[in-house]
Amino acid sequence: MTFGRGMLAEWLLDPDVTYLNHGTVGAPPRRVLEAQQRIRNEIERQPSAFLLRDLAVTDMGRSRRPEPLLRTAARAVAAFVGARETDLAFVENATTGANAVLRSIDLREGDEIVITEFGYGGVARAAAYAARRAGAQVREVPMPYPVEHPDAIVRAIEAALTPRTRIVVVDHVTSETALILPVAAIAGRCRERGVAVLVDGAHGPGAVPVDVVSLGVEWYSANLHKWAFTPRPCGFLWAREDRQADLHPPVVTWGLDHGFAVEFDWASTRDPSSFLAAPEGIAFLEQWGPGAVRAYDHGLVWEGAKRLASAWDIEVSVPETMVGTMITIPLPEGAGSTKADARALREALLFEDRIEIQLHAWRGRLWVRLSGQIYNDMSDVDRLASAVRARF
Numbered sequence: 001m002t003f004g005r006g007m008l009a010e011w012l013l014d015p016d017v018t019y020l021n022h023g024t025v026g027a028p029p030r031r032v033l034e035a036q037q038r039i040r041n042e043i044e045r046q047p048s049a050f051l052l053r054d055l056a057v058t059d060m061g062r063s064r065r066p067e068p069l070l071r072t073a074a075r076a077v078a079a080f081v082g083a084r085e086t087d088l089a090f091v092e093n094a095t096t097g098a099n100a101v102l103r104s105i106d107l108r109e110g111d112e113i114v115i116t117e118f119g120y121g122g123v124a125r126a127a128a129y130a131a132r133r134a135g136a137q138v139r140e141v142p143m144p145y146p147v148e149h150p151d152a153i154v155r156a157i158e159a160a161l162t163p164r165t166r167i168v169v170v171d172h173v174t175s176e177t178a179l180i181l182p183v184a185a186i187a188g189r190c191r192e193r194g195v196a197v198l199v200d201g202a203h204g205p206g207a208v209p210v211d212v213v214s215l216g217v218e219w220y221s222a223n224l225h226k227w228a229f230t231p232r233p234c235g236f237l238w239a240r241e242d243r244q245a246d247l248h249p250p251v252v253t254w255g256l257d258h259g260f261a262v263e264f265d266w267a268s269t270r271d272p273s274s275f276l277a278a279p280e281g282i283a284f285l286e287q288w289g290p291g292a293v294r295a296y297d298h299g300l301v302w303e304g305a306k307r308l309a310s311a312w313d314i315e316v317s318v319p320e321t322m323v324g325t326m327i328t329i330p331l332p333e334g335a336g337s338t339k340a341d342a343r344a345l346r347e348a349l350l351f352e353d354r355i356e357i358q359l360h361a362w363r364g365r366l367w368v369r370l371s372g373q374i375y376n377d378m379s380d381v382d383r384l385a386s387a388v389r390a391r392f
């Protein structure tokens with residue numbers, strides 16, 4: 001099968017909706033959801049044995065499995081992102097992983113957490129909370145935009161580092177601006193200054209090649225449910241070995257001080273089926289080829305953006321090398337400029353045109369973030385082009 005709307009047969013997505021918003025919460029294929037359901041059925045055959053003994057290392061007695069099930073699943077995820085299984089643990093989502101790090105680091109009064117203007121609001125709040133409790137500060141670095149070259153971002157972050165900077169939080173792929181950031185180069189500059197780096201990889205795995213170790217960072221917190229086709233919620237936190245001892249999940253429970261992987265795995269009662277089905281999501285991606293999927297998604301949003309630019313009379317001013325599977329471009333001048341304008345247009349597109357897409361107000365105008373996935377094709381982009389053109 002070739003990529004395009006025909007692939008919708010593999011998804012539960014409503015074919016009457018033009019779904020150009022894969023990035024927001026992902027969309028797991030049918031096959032992956034079926035695998036998750038099989039896991040749930042298996043749990044329910046003997047719930048206490050499965051959840052208390054088979055899933056993780058606990059002190060609840062003998063498991064029926066040779067290895068804790070979360071570790072087997074973690075091994076598949078680790079192989080996908082170039083990590084060791086022992087350095088990676090499942091978390092519900094990227095925000096949870098970022099919270100674990102920000103609330104575990106030893107911040108002192110007067111210390112600084114550096115975040116960027118492109119950072120995700122939820123994670124920025126977690127940084128603000130961690131700072132507030134310690135009497136530390138958050139420094140938000142203004143970002144150059146349009147970005148001529150990724151080096152401009154490296155320079156801006158480096159210039160914001162001070163002797164009080166303890167940690168830099170940087171996105172692998174930014175949320176609203178949808179830019180791939182030069183994480184390894186940023187980490188290199190931070191390392192020279194003795195500053196640790198937490199990567200928010202919410203849009204990383206599946207959308208860009210991820211080899212966590214080679215990035216040279218201390219922590220990488222990511223989602224698999226966005227671009228690696230896993231069920232929701234499914235994220236992971238990777239931590240460099242020397243940073244694991246003081247790292248605790250935001251919800252502290254029985255596993256406390258049993259070591260990184262055991263502590264994160266031995267959580268209180270929860271539904272682990274999305275974590276255990278993660279290898280199925282990765283297998284789906286591997287079946288089509290991660291490189292082929294990324295290339296298709298990228299080609300669609302890059303060519304699609306050019307088509308929208310000519311339909312709407314706007315400029316696309318992002319370097320292609322910083323664009324992955326999503327692209328953010330301005331809407332036509334007359335589309336408005338406020339949060340209320342963004343909301344009104346988003347709702348009009350959804351309720352009147354059945355187009356689901358992320359859009360927002362920023363720097364005095366409205367912007368749209370186009371996600372590409374293998375179930376989309378240019379006809380989806382054309383529907384968006386005409387629906388917006390008809391209004392402005």
Ligand SMILES: Cc1ncc(COP(=O)(O)O)c(C=O)c1O
Nearest residue numbers: 093094095120171175200202223
């Ligand atoms: C950069 C970034 N971080 C974090 C998140 C939050 O993801 P989640 O709600 O799955 O934690 C998003 C969501 O789009 C994001 O773009």
